[in-house]
Amino acid sequence: MMFNPTDLLRPHLKQLVPYSSARDDYKGKDGVFLDANENPIGSITEENWNRYPDPYQLELKAKLAEIKGINAEQIFLGNGSDEPIDLLYRAFCEPQTDEVIINPPTYGMYKVSADINNVKAKEVLLTNQYDLDTQALLSAIQPNTKIIWICSPNNPTGNDVSLEKIEIILKGFKGLVVVDEAYIDFADRPSFTTRLNEFPNLIVLQTMSKAWGLASLRLGMAFCSPETVAILNRIKPPYNLSGLTQRTVLNALNNLEKKDQMVAEILENREELQNELEALEIVKRVYPTDSNFYLVKMKDAKEVYLKLIEKQVILRDRSKVVLCEDGIRITIGTKEENKKLIEELKKLSN
Numbered sequence: 001m002m003f004n005p006t007d008l009l010r011p012h013l014k015q016l017v018p019y020s021s022a023r024d025d026y027k028g029k030d031g032v033f034l035d036a037n038e039n040p041i042g043s044i045t046e047e048n049w050n051r052y053p054d055p056y057q058l059e060l061k062a063k064l065a066e067i068k069g070i071n072a073e074q075i076f077l078g079n080g081s082d083e084p085i086d087l088l089y090r091a092f093c094e095p096q097t098d099e100v101i102i103n104p105p106t107y108g109m110y111k112v113s114a115d116i117n118n119v120k121a122k123e124v125l126l127t128n129q130y131d132l133d134t135q136a137l138l139s140a141i142q143p144n145t146k147i148i149w150i151c152s153p154n155n156p157t158g159n160d161v162s163l164e165k166i167e168i169i170l171k172g173f174k175g176l177v178v179v180d181e182a183y184i185d186f187a188d189r190p191s192f193t194t195r196l197n198e199f200p201n202l203i204v205l206q207t208m209s210k211a212w213g214l215a216s217l218r219l220g221m222a223f224c225s226p227e228t229v230a231i232l233n234r235i236k237p238p239y240n241l242s243g244l245t246q247r248t249v250l251n252a253l254n255n256l257e258k259k260d261q262m263v264a265e266i267l268e269n270r271e272e273l274q275n276e277l278e279a280l281e282i283v284k285r286v287y288p289t290d291s292n293f294y295l296v297k298m299k300d301a302k303e304v305y306l307k308l309i310e311k312q313v314i315l316r317d318r319s320k321v322v323l324c325e326d327g328i329r330i331t332i333g334t335k336e337e338n339k340k341l342i343e344e345l346k347k348l349s350n
């Protein structure tokens with residue numbers, strides 16, 4: 001039978017009457033707009049922001065579709081990736097009834113969002129090589145399992161999980177498979193967006209917060225089947241992306257070169273940093289990465305973390321995270337920042 005996400009939808013949402021506005025009926029740009037209780041005079045700022053933004057961000061999606069080589073109907077945009085993560089729970093997971101599967105150690109919001117939505121997140125640990133345990137994953141699936149969350153490249157371990165294993169899950173699971181590619185620009189492989197037409201149950205998450213350097217603007221992207229996009233559109237807050245975000249990102253997308261330059265610089269710094277870290281006596285292991293950070297195992301990680309905070313170098317202590325014992329996550333900084341980091345770590349090595 002053909003996969004249809006509507007079959008997975010929470011029952012009460014099948015009858016939902018979504019919010020509508022007069023601008024669903026009138027699409028023109030010119031007119032006397034007396035429908036939305038806006039201020040007709042202008043804004044208190046120099047630039048005018050007095051009109052509500054496009055709820056479906058069509059101009060932005062058209063540009064993204066061109067860049068990603070997919071259809072605009074396969075794109076959902078949210079206020080950071082955290083919004084589609086939350087909306088997927090709200091659309092498909094009945095509280096206290098449905099389940100999802102996560103693969104710790106992984107990005108924390110899949111579990112936090114499950115907890116907020118009162119949905120059980122079943123944990124299937126990654127292997128010791130930080131790869132998917134496909135056998136354990138497939139046997140953890142129950143009739144009420146709605147979503148499997150896969151993060152690749154994975155946070156906090158940094159590595160891509162094996163792509164063949166993702167494919168096994170996509171083929172072996174009748175629910176939704178999310179592949180979170182927040183760090184894809186730092187990985188040397190094609191995105192799973194190239195496989196969307198093959199797998200109607202695939203949802204690829206990406207973000208403008210990492211390689212594009214726009215974390216403050218909050219823009220997360222979910223690439224998936226048009227049917228899944230339509231479901232998310234029905235339950236999202238009407239104006240979830242500000243006009244400022246839409247306009248700024250649209251301009252940014254015309255500057256792909258700058259993004260590529262920044263990524264190249266970060267990759268160069270990443271390589272340098274690896275060598276410097278590995279030379280340190282307190283460093284036990286630098287894990288291979290496909291992202292803009294390293295997971296590093298250190299002697300006395302917690303101590304290192306606290307000592308570096310005193311020096312105003314802030315790392316992410318992951319030493320209490322399962323399979324990350326003694327682990328610290330280090331974002332690749334600028335050359336100067338990395339130099340300061342290494343200087344401070346050297347002092348601790350003495």
Ligand SMILES: Cc1ncc(COP(=O)(O)O)c(C=O)c1O
Binds near residue numbers: 154155207219220
């Ligand atoms: C794997 C992963 N997904 C999503 C996000 C969140 O991205 P956004 O800033 O778009 O909410 C992060 C942020 O650290 C992340 O590591």
